[in-house]
Amino acid sequence: KNEVEQSPQNLTAQEGEFITINCSYSVGISALHWLQQHPGGGIVSLFMLSSGKKKHGRLIATINIQEKHSSLHITASHPRDSAVYICAVRAPNFGNEKLTFGTGTRLTIIP
């Protein structure tokens, strides 16, 4: 069982739909990151969360520390949002400050 689990693994939606990607983890953490990996392979850090909610443009990330769960939402989705979205946690139990990654959610937005 992975320490960080994401769902769904794959998601296809029509342009304009509201998107939710989920991340669950198994131990206490100091921070959670959401990353975006484009088809060309480049990785962009979207958010780092330790509590509550953050918003950037059409992207919203929330975290519930008690439930060990985070969600990434995309409003008014667009084909350019198509990418793999990766959740990663930073936790002392996993060793110092390294990140442990989920397997990613592949999002495809159809025009």
Add this chain to the structure above:
Amino acid sequence: GAGVSQSPSNKVTEKGKDVELRCDPISGHTALYWYRQSLGQGLEFLIYFQGNSAPDKSGLPSDRFSAERTGGSVSTLTIQRTQQEDSAVYLCASSVLAGGWGTDTQYFGPGTRLTVL
């Protein structure tokens, strides 16, 4: 300003040869991370440098892998006697500082795609 850069962008080598991969972090970033992503696999942590502290090498898959960070800036990941299973994209990231609840966004480089024939 300049982001994290890595070189080479692509490297093809023969099984058994040694390779060196380079990472130039963002200037002023004290933390530097190496990850790899094998085909169809998720990201995997390899090694972490923070300032002058001893690096966290807990993610290195074997003693064929080593990394250095000279002068607290540039880092080199060395893979000795490469094997086909070493084929992957090797990613470097840097951050301002690590620890606690502070802002610690990691900035990723474009990666080096290593192919071992």
